[in-house]
Amino acid sequence: MTVKKGYILLTDTGTLFTKLIKLYTKKPYNHASIAFDPDLSEVYSFGRKSARNPFAGGFVKEDITSDLFNQADCAIYSFTITDIQWQKMYQYIQNIEAQKKHYRYNCLGLFGFILNRPIKRKKAFFCSQFVASVLKECNIVDFGKPLSLIAPYDLQNVPDFQLVYQGELKDYHHEHTDDTVYVPFHVAAVEM
Numbered sequence: 181m182t183v184k185k186g187y188i189l190l191t192d193t194g195t196l197f198t199k200l201i202k203l204y205t206k207k208p209y210n211h212a213s214i215a216f217d218p219d220l221s222e223v224y225s226f227g228r229k230s231a232r233n234p235f236a237g238g239f240v241k242e243d244i245t246s247d248l249f250n251q252a253d254c255a256i257y258s259f260t261i262t263d264i265q266w267q268k269m270y271q272y273i274q275n276i277e278a279q280k281k282h283y284r285y286n287c288l289g290l291f292g293f294i295l296n297r298p299i300k301r302k303k304a305f306f307c308s309q310f311v312a313s314v315l316k317e318c319n320i321v322d323f324g325k326p327l328s329l330i331a332p333y334d335l336q337n338v339p340d341f342q343l344v345y346q347g348e349l350k351d352y353h354h355e356h357t358d359d360t361v362y363v364p365f366h367v368a369a370v371e372m
Contacts, residue, residue, distance in 0.1 A: 182262070182263035183260055183261070183262060183263070184260075184261055184262070184263055184265075184266040185218070185258045185259065185260055185261070186214065186215070186216060186258070186259050186261055186266065186269060186320070187214070187215040187216070187217070187218065187220065187256060187257065187258050187259075187344070188212065188213070188214060188215075188256070188257040188258075188259070188311065188335050188341060189212070189213040189214070189215055189220060189223055189244075189254060189255075189256055190209035190211065190212055190213075190254060190255045190256075190257075190332050190335065190336065191209055191210075191211045191213070191249065191252045191253065191254045191349060192208055192209050192210060192211070192252060192253045192254075193211060193248055193249060193251070193252045194251050194252065194253075195248070197228075198210045198211060204294065205331060205333065207331070207332065207333045208253065208255075209253070209254070209255055209332050209333065209336075210331075210332055211225070211227060211307050211332060212225065212307045212308040212310075212311045212332040212335055213225035213227075213242055213307065213311065214269075214273070214310075214311045214314055214315075216266075216269075216270065218258070218344070220244050220256075220352070222241070223241065223242040223243075223244060224239070224240070224241055224242065224273050224277075224310075225239075225240055225242055225307045225310060225311070226238060226239055226240065226283075226285055226286070226305040226306055226307050226309070226310045227240050227242070227285070227307055228240070228248070237284070237285030237287075238280060238283050238284050238285050239276055239277060239280040239283045239305075239310075241277070244349055244352075249349050249350075250350060251348075251350075252348070252349040252350075253347065253348055253349065254345070254346070254347070254348070254349040254352065255336065255343065255345070255346045256343075256344045256345040256346070256352065257335070257336070257338075257341040257342060257343055257344060258341070258342050258344050259320065259338070259340055259341050259342070260340070261318075261320055265318050265319060265320055268317075268318040268319075269314055269318040269320070272314055272317050272318060273314060279303075282303050283303045283304065283305070284303065284304045285304065285305070285306060286299075286301055286304035286305050286306045286309060286328070287306075288301060288304075289301060289304065289305070289306050289309060289328045290306050292328055292329075293306075293328065293329055293331065296329065298326035298327075298328040298329050299328055300326070300327075300328055306328075307332070308330045308331050308332045308334065308335060309327050309328050309330055311330075311335060312327045312330040312334070312335070313327050321338055321340075
């Protein structure tokens with residue numbers, strides 16, 4: 181059986197929207213994405229479709245070198261999966277990408293999250309709800325609660341996830357072999 185890795189990217193982009201979310205959550209990272217490679221060249225989430233318009237949201241393939249992420253702080257986690265789980269994860273995301281015009285950002289679900297009342301909408305996700313759905317649908321993680329109540333900080337608490345990097349996203353230059361953990365010299369202790 182072949183073993184592969186997947187990656188969770190948690191970010192704080194410093195935008196007005198994330199600052200508002202941070203006021204509520206009091207957590208350092210308020211956006212979640214999922215990636216297939218340590219270089220983060222294939223990163224997927226639900227978020228803003230345009231850096232200039234926070235109200236136009238939906239399924240996005242994120243470019244971590246874009247202006248939106250230029251000042252972002254981040255935490256990157258890896259998780260080990262089987263080849264079958266990796267392929268299922270890839271296919272699940274590709275199916276959503278192929279139908280992305282039918283998907284929308286789940287703003288109503290964010291209000292349900294705030295009220296601790298799960299609001300499940302068809303073909304609508306917010307970022308951490310999307311990442312959690314990928315992980316659940318592909319038999320990687322069962323969160324034990326409704327996916328519409330999963331926040332980015334819940335992803336940090338998955339026992340099988342390994343912290344790979346924490347710091348400024350623009351400083352993340354992955355010199356990676358499967359067994360190497362890259363932590364830049366300027367990052368002191370990692371707060372868990």
